[in-house]
Amino acid sequence: MFLRCTNCKFQSSDLSLKRCPNCNGFLILELDKIPSELVVEDKEVGIWRYKRFFPKISSRISLGEGKTPILKAIKLSKELGLEVYLKNEGLNPTGTFMDRGSAIYISFLKDIGVKEVKCFTTGNFGCSIAAYSSKAGLECEIFVHEKANHFKLLQMVWFGAKIKMGYDKLIMNEKNLITQADPLFIEGLKTQMYEVFEYFKEEIPDYIILPIGSGANIYSFFKAYKELSKIGQIKKKPLFVGAKPNSEAAKTFIDLDPSFLYCESLIKEIKREDMFIEEVASKEEMINSMSIFAREEGLLVEPISSIALSVLYKIRKKQLIKDNSRVLIVLTGSGLKEIGSIVLLNKRPIKKIKVGHELGFTKLKILELLKEKSMSGYELWKKLKEFNINIKLSTLYEHLKELEELNLISSNIQIIKNRKTNIRSLTSFGEKYLETFKRIEQ
Numbered sequence: 001m002f003l004r005c006t007n008c009k010f011q012s013s014d015l016s017l018k019r020c021p022n023c024n025g026f027l028i029l030e031l032d033k034i035p036s037e038l039v040v041e042d043k044e045v046g047i048w049r050y051k052r053f054f055p056k057i058s059s060r061i062s063l064g065e066g067k068t069p070i071l072k073a074i075k076l077s078k079e080l081g082l083e084v085y086l087k088n089e090g091l092n093p094t095g096t097f098m099d100r101g102s103a104i105y106i107s108f109l110k111d112i113g114v115k116e117v118k119c120f121t122t123g124n125f126g127c128s129i130a131a132y133s134s135k136a137g138l139e140c141e142i143f144v145h146e147k148a149n150h151f152k153l154l155q156m157v158w159f160g161a162k163i164k165m166g167y168d169k170l171i172m173n174e175k176n177l178i179t180q181a182d183p184l185f186i187e188g189l190k191t192q193m194y195e196v197f198e199y200f201k202e203e204i205p206d207y208i209i210l211p212i213g214s215g216a217n218i219y220s221f222f223k224a225y226k227e228l229s230k231i232g233q234i235k236k237k238p239l240f241v242g243a244k245p246n247s248e249a250a251k252t253f254i255d256l257d258p259s260f261l262y263c264e265s266l267i268k269e270i271k272r273e274d275m276f277i278e279e280v281a282s283k284e285e286m287i288n289s290m291s292i293f294a295r296e297e298g299l300l301v302e303p304i305s306s307i308a309l310s311v312l313y314k315i316r317k318k319q320l321i322k323d324n325s326r327v328l329i330v331l332t333g334s335g336l337k338e339i340g341s342i343v344l345l346n347k348r349p350i351k352k353i354k355v356g357h358e359l360g361f362t363k364l365k366i367l368e369l370l371k372e373k374s375m376s377g378y379e380l381w382k383k384l385k386e387f388n389i390n391i392k393l394s395t396l397y398e399h400l401k402e403l404e405e406l407n408l409i410s411s412n413i414q415i416i417k418n419r420k421t422n423i424r425s426l427t428s429f430g431e432k433y434l435e436t437f438k439r440i441e442q
């Protein structure tokens with residue numbers, strides 16, 4: 001097993017390398033001996049069923065990733081005159097295909113004694129790495145894009161990751177960041193294609209369409225294809241279709257890899273075999289596809305996943321796909337992680353929520369005071385004055401009512417000096433809320 005550079009002739013048996021030391025090119029892991037057929041070990045779970053096609057890893061950091069279903073899209077097939085299948089990667093532990101890469105990569109890093117991982121993210125990658133780092137007991141530091149989806153940011157915080165803002169400037173000065181294009185990450189991703197082969201056998205799809213950001217995922221499909229074709233298991237050549245958002249769409253749905261992450265030399269390898277085309281779609285087309293997936297196929301997908309369908313419509317219209325072709329769309333992420341986009345789709349205004357901003361200063365102070373000690377409304381009112389917060393008693397009671405409705409505080413009647421007194425306390429949810437808020441503020 002060794003790493004080879006996609007750009008020059010460099011090779012190394014040091015699997016911990018991330019980039020070529022000669023030319024900074026992307027490195028790819030090559031297996032010395034590929035088993036003569038795709039060995040699927042049924043006693044194992046998910047991606048680990050293909051362990052003979054990975055480097056040897058003794059730590060196993062798994063959350064149950066892989067073995068996601070392939071569904072036939074009956075209505076879409078009929079409408080398009082094609083045989084359309086959907087691989088639902090949103091069913092992975094953190095709702096994205098990336099969990100496959102994280103599982104292998106974090107297990108490997110644990111094996112070689114790494115104690116801390118650092119990465120940068122616009123969303124999904126960070127959530128996935130944070131989850132697996134927490135399972136592995138590794139420290140995790142994540143540089144986040146300032147426009148990263150708020151709900152994804154919260155997930156990272158819950159997984160215990162340290163968050164740093166200022167993505168663009170910071171990442172340039174940080175070394176040792178792990179990325180989706182690192183060879184061990186790609187090893188995990190390639191299991192998607194093994195599953196495709198397990199399902200279709202030699203009748204693999206003619207077209208495999210997936211969103212393209214860095215290009216690491218589409219490359220992983222190609223890599224698994226190459227491995228299986230080398231041992232004669234796949235004879236048919238599929239065409240990989242990279243679905244790309246136009247610049248407006250990329251700005252709207254920030255959860256995409258920025259253009260400087262595009263792994264050109266990886267894509268070049270696929271192009272060299274005439275197995276790659278690319279097509280672009282707009283924001284409206286993506287929203288439309290998201291809606292079609294939800295209404296026709298019962299699947300809520302991330303906008304970036306939906307782009308693959310927009311591209312399918314386009315290439316079908318351009319007559320680049322023959323009638324009755326078999327097409328596989330890889331739904332890379334779950335829509336449940338993208339609440340903001342769901343709002344966009346329904347065009348219903350909802351109150352914008354931002355951590356630490358949905359509650360004003362006074363309400364936050366109330367929570368902090370209650371964290372120290374449970375007390376009555378009147379005591380709270382007096383205590384607030386000590387911090388120069390002079391509000392009417394009636395206003396305080398309104399605040400308390402709201403906080404109780406949000407389940408951040410609770411009240412319970414106690415008899416104090418023969419008088420019924422309503423004592424307010426911080427709930428465990430309120431405690432978590434304060435903790436989350438503080439971590440983000442740091």
Ligand SMILES: [Zn+2]
Binds near residue numbers: 006008009025
């Ligand atoms: Zn090189």
